[in-house]
Every structure is written in structure tokens, then in C-alpha cells.
Amino acid sequence: MSEEEYGYLWRRRYEVVLRALMNRMYYQERQRIFECREGLIKAASIFAGSIAFAKVAEPLIIQWCAIIITATSTISLVFGYGNKARDSIKRSAEWAQLERDIELVGERYFTEDHINQWLSRANDIEAGEPAAHRILLERCNERAVDALGGKVEAKLGIFRRYVPLVFIP
Secondary structure (H helix, E strand, O other): OOHHHHHHHHHHHHHHHHHHHHHHHHHHHHHHHHHHHHHHHHHHHHHHHHHHHHOOOOHHHHHHHHHHHHHHHHHHHHHOHHHHHHHHHHHHHHHHHHHHHHHHHOOOOOOHHHHHHHHHHHHHHHHOOOOOOHHHHHHHHHHHHHHOOOOOOOOOOHHHHHOOOOOOO
16 A cells, blocks of 8 residues: 555545544533533523422412422423434544444554445434534544644634533434
């Protein structure tokens, strides 16, 4: 195999490794965000429910507690944060398995057929994924490139780097 062919295959391997690592990081972050939301909703419901059932507050406060319980429970049911967190766990595991398979072949003994198989699996995994949150994906891409020892071509601006991620599909 010529040096040019090897360089071409190495770049393709690096792209697959980067893609798998970035997506695994993305779904781990997504899982963390959805579990946090679900936990906050449960905590708010328990706190408001405790106040309402203890009857230690005025009737107006008890009504507000009922509103909080209803609103947070509705949000949890409609948006399904718990289900989205579990789905993110599954997808993160799929990307981790792809990373494992790439590492099993190693850095020296891979062929173009291996790369094509890995790319095919990556496409299969991505086919059923929900729409990605662009800023979170860019953050994970930066982290993945850094973890692999590469240089990020265009770094995120300060706003995109530190803005809280509120709207994640």
C-alpha cells in the first residue's frame, strides 16, 4: 500500500472515530440534561405536594402548589424527558460499541472494508436519531477533536460556548 493510500485510509478512519466519539459525547450530555430536567420536575412536584398535603399554608399557597404539580407533571408527560434520557442512553451505547469495534481492529491493521463497515454502522445509528441540537453538537465536536489530539478549525464563540441549553429536541 502506498503512502498516499495509507494517508487516505487514515483520514477516513480518523473521521469515523471522531464521528463516533462526538456522537457518544453528545448523547451522554443529552442524557444528563434530560435526567436533570426530569429530576427537577419530580423535586418540584414532591415539594409542592408536601406543602399542599401538610395544610400548613394558606389556601392560596395550596392552590399555587396544585398549579405547580399540574404544570410540571404535564410538562413531564408531554415532553417525556425520562423517555428521552433512556433513548439517549441507548444511542450512547450504540456509539460506544462502534468505538469499541474500531479499537478492536486497531490503528495498524484496518482496511478500506473495515472503514466502510464502520461508516455503514454509523449511518444506521444516525438514521433513527432525533434532530440534533446544533450548539450542543458543536460543543461535543470541539471536545472530541481535542480528545483525539486534533485542532478545531473554528472555535465556538463565547456566547455559543456558555449559553445554557434550554431548547433541546
